[in-house]
Amino acid sequence: MYIDMSDLSLMSILSGQCKADPVFAKKIQQVKATKDTILKTAIKLNEAHKEEIEAGTERRKLLLEDGKRRGLKEEEIFLTNEIFMPQKDTPVLNFCFFITRDIDKNLSLLKEEYDKKYSDPEHTDIDNRKIPDQGQFIYGNLDISTFNKIKKLKALTLSENINEATTAFKACRSLCEKYELNYDKIPAPSKQRDEMD
Numbered sequence: 001m002y003i004d005m006s007d008l009s010l011m012s013i014l015s016g017q018c019k020a021d022p023v024f025a026k027k028i029q030q031v032k033a034t035k036d037t038i039l040k041t042a043i044k045l046n047e048a049h050k051e052e053i054e055a056g057t058e059r060r061k062l063l064l065e066d067g068k069r070r071g072l073k074e075e076e077i078f079l080t081n082e083i084f085m086p087q088k089d090t091p092v093l094n095f096c097f098f099i100t101r102d103i104d105k106n107l108s109l110l111k112e113e114y115d116k117k118y119s120d121p122e123h124t125d126i127d128n129r130k131i132p133d134q135g136q137f138i139y140g141n142l143d144i145s146t147f148n149k150i151k152k153l154k155a156l157t158l159s160e161n162i163n164e165a166t167t168a169f170k171a172c173r174s175l176c177e178k179y180e181l182n183y184d185k186i187p188a189p190s191k192q193r194d195e196m197d
Contacts, residue, residue: 038092038095039091039092041095042091042092042094042095043091045094045095045098045099046086046091046094046095046098048098049086049094049098052086053086053087053088053094054088056085056086056087057085057086057087057088057089059085060085060087063077063078063081064077084097086098139179139181140179140180141179142179142181146175146179149175150172150175150176150179150181150186151186151187151188153168153169153171153172153175154168154172154183154186154187154188155188156168156172157169157172157188158188172186
């Protein structure tokens with residue numbers, strides 16, 4: 001089936017003046033349904049922002065009157081205006097404007113709520129506390145002095161005094177559990193190494 005391509009403008013398609021095959025006709029109906037849905041949703045949202053739309057319409061009217069008094073064309077009047085003004089005769093543009101603006105507001109509110117719920121004020125307020133030098137930490141919150149203490153305790157487990165060795169072993173194992181370290185991987189001088197030196 002031959003379709004006259006000159007008759008496929010968007011306006012002719014939406015107005016139903018375009019003659020096309022059934023598949024194309026079905027797509028046209030889907031586009032019309034989507035357009036109607038968007039328009040209905042836009043009208044509902046516009047009702048919620050009625051006062052803002054009326055104010056925008058009035059502001060546009062005043063700008064046009066002022067521009068015409070100065071001898072400007074409509075394009076010249078709005079050339080320098082970078083702010084969108086919702087108006088009565090632009091429901092879909094209003095819809096896009098309000099949706100994007102409200103999404104930005106909602107995202108910032110969600111971020112604030114998340115920060116209040118999950119952030120640690122100690123970490124977010126860095127101006128009021130001294131931040132420790134991160135270079136002195138070996139693993140997690142294990143600093144060098146604590147690690148050296150664990151190594152000394154492990155070395156004491158090799159002591160010939162059984163009470164001293166037992167106490168050192170218990171203290172070393174306790175610190176290893178606290179800092180989630182593998183006791184067997186903690187370096188300590190061995191008797192064989194000492195004898196070799």
